[in-house]
Amino acid sequence: MIRFRHATLFAVLSAAAALSSAQLPSIPGVGGLGGLPNVSGMGMGNAAGVLGYCTKNKLLGGSSGASSVLGTLQKKPGVTSSKEFAAGQAGKILGGKGGSFSLDSAAAPVKSQACGMVLKQAKHFL
Numbered sequence: 001m002i003r004f005r006h007a008t009l010f011a012v013l014s015a016a017a018a019l020s021s022a023q024l025p026s027i028p029g030v031g032g033l034g035g036l037p038n039v040s041g042m043g044m045g046n047a048a049g050v051l052g053y054c055t056k057n058k059l060l061g062g063s064s065g066a067s068s069v070l071g072t073l074q075k076k077p078g079v080t081s082s083k084e085f086a087a088g089q090a091g092k093i094l095g096g097k098g099g100s101f102s103l104d105s106a107a108a109p110v111k112s113q114a115c116g117m118v119l120k121q122a123k124h125f126l
Contacts, residue, residue, distance in 0.1 A: 036113055039121045041096020047122040048073035048080070049088020053103060054115035057091075061112060069122050076125075093118065 042050075051070040053059075060066045074080055087094055091103035093114065103111050 036110060036117065037093045037101035038095055038099075039093060039114070039117045042094055042118070042121060043082075043084050043096075044073060044076065044122075044125045045079045045082035045084035046088040046092075046094045047118055047125060049085040050091070050093055050103070050115070050118045051122055052089050053091045054111075054118065057111075059103075059111050059115040060119060065123075066119050069119060069126065072126055073122060 039047075048070060051066055051073070055066050055070060079085055084094055087100070093101040093103065095101070101114070103114060106114065
């Protein structure tokens with residue numbers, strides 16, 4: 001009986017570990033498994049603002065490319081004057097369908113992971 005429980009637990013943990021973060025479902029405004037937001041629908045202004053928030057709060061763990069990406073995005077017309085940029089600077093990730101995720105209310109590991117996801121998404125705007 002104990003072996004069966006361990007085997008079942010092992011199978012469940014193995015299946016969960018096999019999922020990559022790209023496979024985890026995510027709904028804008030609700031967050032995905034683990035509380036991570038869906039950043040695929042965010043706009044350029046919001047991505048730039050969130051990157052500013054993340055660098056200011058040292059949430060990217062010394063990611064060398066963040067400052068460069070942020071600087072490039074801020075030079076694009078209309079980015080820093082948008083409402084989305086202001087929301088991002090306040091730590092709000094805006095989804096493509098009106099949903100949002102607040103970094104302020106997230107746990108520290110989730111904040112760092114979300115910032116990494118935003119950095120990756122922001123690179124698509126370059």
